[in-house]
Amino acid sequence: MILFCLAIVAGFLMLAWGADRFVDGAATIARALGVSPMIIGLTIVSLGTSAPEIVVAIMASAGGAPGLAIGNALGSNIANIGLVLGVTVLIIPVAVRSHLLRREMPALFMIMLLVLALVMDGVLGRIDGLLLLAGLVLMFWWLIVLGLRGRQDVLQAEYAKAIPDEHSIKLPVMWFLGGLLVLVAGSRLVVWGSVQVAHEFGVSDLVIGLTIVAIGTSLPELMASIVSAWKKEPDIAIGNVVGSNMVNMLAVLSMPALIYPSAVEPQILSRDMPVMFAFTIAMFAMAYGFRGSGRIGRLQGMFLLSSFCAYLFLLYLQA
Numbered sequence: 001m002i003l004f005c006l007a008i009v010a011g012f013l014m015l016a017w018g019a020d021r022f023v024d025g026a027a028t029i030a031r032a033l034g035v036s037p038m039i040i041g042l043t044i045v046s047l048g049t050s051a052p053e054i055v056v057a058i059m060a061s062a063g064g065a066p067g068l069a070i071g072n073a074l075g076s077n078i079a080n081i082g083l084v085l086g087v088t089v090l091i092i093p094v095a096v097r098s099h100l101l102r103r104e105m106p107a108l109f110m111i112m113l114l115v116l117a118l119v120m121d122g123v124l125g126r127i128d129g130l131l132l133l134a135g136l137v138l139m140f141w142w143l144i145v146l147g148l149r150g151r152q153d154v155l156q157a158e159y160a161k162a163i164p165d166e167h168s169i170k171l172p173v174m175w176f177l178g179g180l181l182v183l184v185a186g187s188r189l190v191v192w193g194s195v196q197v198a199h200e201f202g203v204s205d206l207v208i209g210l211t212i213v214a215i216g217t218s219l220p221e222l223m224a225s226i227v228s229a230w231k232k233e234p235d236i237a238i239g240n241v242v243g244s245n246m247v248n249m250l251a252v253l254s255m256p257a258l259i260y261p262s263a264v265e266p267q268i269l270s271r272d273m274p275v276m277f278a279f280t281i282a283m284f285a286m287a288y289g290f291r292g293s294g295r296i297g298r299l300q301g302m303f304l305l306s307s308f309c310a311y312l313f314l315l316y317l318q319a
Helices: 004-030 036-048 051-062 067-093 097-118 126-151 152-160 170-201 203-218 220-232 233-258 264-287 300-319
Strands: 094-096 295-296
Touching: 004 036, 004 051, 004 170, 004 220, 004 295, 036 051, 036 094, 036 126, 036 152, 036 220, 036 233, 051 067, 051 170, 051 203, 051 220, 051 233, 067 170, 067 203, 067 220, 067 233, 067 264, 067 300, 094 170, 094 233, 097 233, 097 264, 126 233, 170 203, 203 220, 203 264, 203 300, 220 233, 233 264, 264 300
Parallel strands: none
Antiparallel strands: 094 295
């Protein structure tokens, strides 16, 4: 058991470091090639912060543990709001000023409704996976259009300041490839250790994916959001959560559907999907700002974090 736990911890550390290098390398390469910081932030950064979940989902599905991959996708969305956003605003309350983010949040809700419709039949199959990938392509096309139209949005200045600007791409390419290799290695450790722990405790891969793996793969989003809020870039802090959650629903969930089609456990529809919708609606109500800039303060952060802890306790009781 000690060996399994050490493998999980080492894997999480590798995922956090690898994701950071992967995102920095990809974003710097894109900026050196003349891509707008807004486009980089809305697409590459959103995809990169979900890289741990995507790679873990591929490894878990290829290893015959689709429940772990599905639990990771749903659990990461819940953790991104309850844990990542909750902890971030407890440290530094954030204000949401970006008009683009106000468009992204309803889009996230629509993507979740699509996922709900696809799993209502109790099966996540290859047709569902292809539909999710098509939705991912459509989402990125829409984000690029928004980025081109919203060059005066406050996110433009925040991304321009946050994304490294290098003239040479040799070092960023090395960081990109190195980060990718570390992501793959770390994900293999996490999946192997998590499956072994699940077997030792006699709990399902789904529960392990919803808890241990989801929290661990959300570490890059947690660090990115805290750093962004600390640097007075609040819209990036919220944008990391919203963008990552959209990618989780489309890219991460498509992996088990395409690689290892399987039945969806009943608890997903009766417990986990409703909880994910509740957290998303709460974030929407706090951050949207119907009469101006939205603001999420420490009281709301405490509510989100305590609700996340209550959800984990519920999983513990049921497991």
